Each structure stands twice: as C-alpha cells, then as structure tokens.
Amino acid sequence: MHGELGNKLVQHAKRTLTLPALPPYQTELVRSVVREVRDLDRDVMRILEPFTTTEYDEDGNPSSQSTFTPAEHPATACALLVDHLSMRRDKRCLLAYHRVRAEKLEGMVWEGQDLEVGTGHEAGGGNASNAAANAREDNTAAAAAASAAGTHNALSPEESSYFHAYGDLLSQYKGQWTDIDLTGSLEPPRDLFIDVRVLRDAGEIQTEYGAINLTKNSQFFVRQADVERLIQGGFLKRLS
Numbered sequence: 001m002h003g004e005l006g007n008k009l010v011q012h013a014k015r016t017l018t019l020p021a022l023p024p025y026q027t028e029l030v031r032s033v034v035r036e037v038r039d040l041d042r043d044v045m046r047i048l049e050p051f052t053t054t055e056y057d058e059d060g061n062p063s064s065q066s067t068f069t070p071a072e073h074p075a076t077a078c079a080l081l082v083d084h085l086s087m088r089r090d091k092r093c094l095l096a097y098h099r100v101r102a103e104k105l106e107g108m109v110w111e112g113q114d115l116e117v118g119t120g121h122e123a124g125g126g127n128a129s130n131a132a133a134n135a136r137e138d139n140t141a142a143a144a145a146a147s148a149a150g151t152h153n154a155l156s157p158e159e160s161s162y163f164h165a166y167g168d169l170l171s172q173y174k175g176q177w178t179d180i181d182l183t184g185s186l187e188p189p190r191d192l193f194i195d196v197r198v199l200r201d202a203g204e205i206q207t208e209y210g211a212i213n214l215t216k217n218s219q220f221f222v223r224q225a226d227v228e229r230l231i232q233g234g235f236l237k238r239l240s
Helices: 004-018 027-051 074-110 135-154 157-174 224-232
Strands: 052-056 062-066 193-198 203-207 210-214 219-223 236-239
Touching: 004 027, 004 074, 027 052, 027 074, 074 157, 193 224, 203 224, 210 219, 219 224, 224 236
Parallel strands: none
Antiparallel strands: 052 062, 193 219, 193 236, 203 210
16 A cells, blocks of 8 residues: 555654664665655556657657646546655655654764764773772763664665764854854753763863873863763763
C-alpha cells in the first residue's frame, strides 16, 4: 500500500527526537521511498499517455500537449489524484525525516561536539592501586567515546559533509565576535572556578592563568569558561 514506507520513515524521525544520539541512517528505507515516488510518477505518465499528442512547429521541433479533461474522465482523474497525493506524502515524509536529522546535527555543532571525538580513545587500565578510584571516570570516558563513534558511523556521507560544512559556517559566523562565546551554555555558572578530572588526554591548553597540560586522570581547579567546551566534548568531567 502506498505510504507505508513513508510512514516508517516518520516513525524513525519521531524516535530520533527522543534519543540522545543519532540512530543509523535508514539508507535502504530512504531508497525504497524514492523508488516508490518514481514508480508513481511512471504510473502517472502511463495513464496520461493515451491523452498526449505530439505536434511539430515550423522548424520541426516536437512539443507534447495533453488533451485530458477531468470532467470527461472522472475515473482517470481519480487515479491521477491518488498517485499525486501519494507522491506528495512520500516526499513530505522524506523531508521530515531528513529535517529531524539535520536539526540534530546542527545542535551537535552548536554544543561543540565532534564526530571524531573518541575514535582514538584507549582504555588503558593503569595499576591496581588506582583502578577502583578511577573506574567511574573510565566508564564515563568509554561511554562518551562509544557514543561519538556510534554517531559517526550512523551518518550518511552527505550528512557527514553537511555536519562539517555547517561547522565551518558557524565558525565564520562566530569569528565576528571573538570576545563572546555564542555556543556557550545559556545557564549562568554558579561557580567561576570548578574542579575537573581529565578523562582522556587532551594535550596542552592555554588559559588566562597560563598553560595547562591535560593528561588522563589528572585533576585541576580551573575557570569554568576555559574548559566548558572540553567538558561538553567528553574530555573532562566536572567534580561535585
């Protein structure tokens, strides 16, 4: 029945709204809906073929003209209407599905998330004396890495290109206001300085009070504004 495949896409879009990360792209389902639209279009052309005539101008160029009149052929008009409504519904379902995923990707860009975060994560164990103390942090880092890697694998090539292009566009937009972090949290900070633990090696960063080398399992008391993006990216964890 026409519209069933499009309805499945809508159900996937609704489920995507409730998930913290993007589920895998429904490549085969999208292709099936596109094929259905093309089949319906061919059916429309087949129905109208008996009513189509070809005329030639003085230069011999052909032009097609339709002699179809809905009032004279109500049954044919009904069949055409069903095909057109089915095609329009399928197209709207495709647009809705891709719009939901695009908005998710745009939200990830504004939150400072990176598709490549976590792909180089190592779950090195450390010695037995600090294993118990750092077990929760290691689990958090592993979960963040798995989520990032899963999101990267869930995207289609076009979505991955869109993510990076949107990120470049946002960077250009933010460049106009270098003294304002437009992608920062809208919640006012309760503390200017916070304790953080490093979940994954992040290298050296420059802060207002000097350079900090962020190595795994190290702990720092830093200004929240300097490390907020790293917390969102899963490199650091705020300690209560």
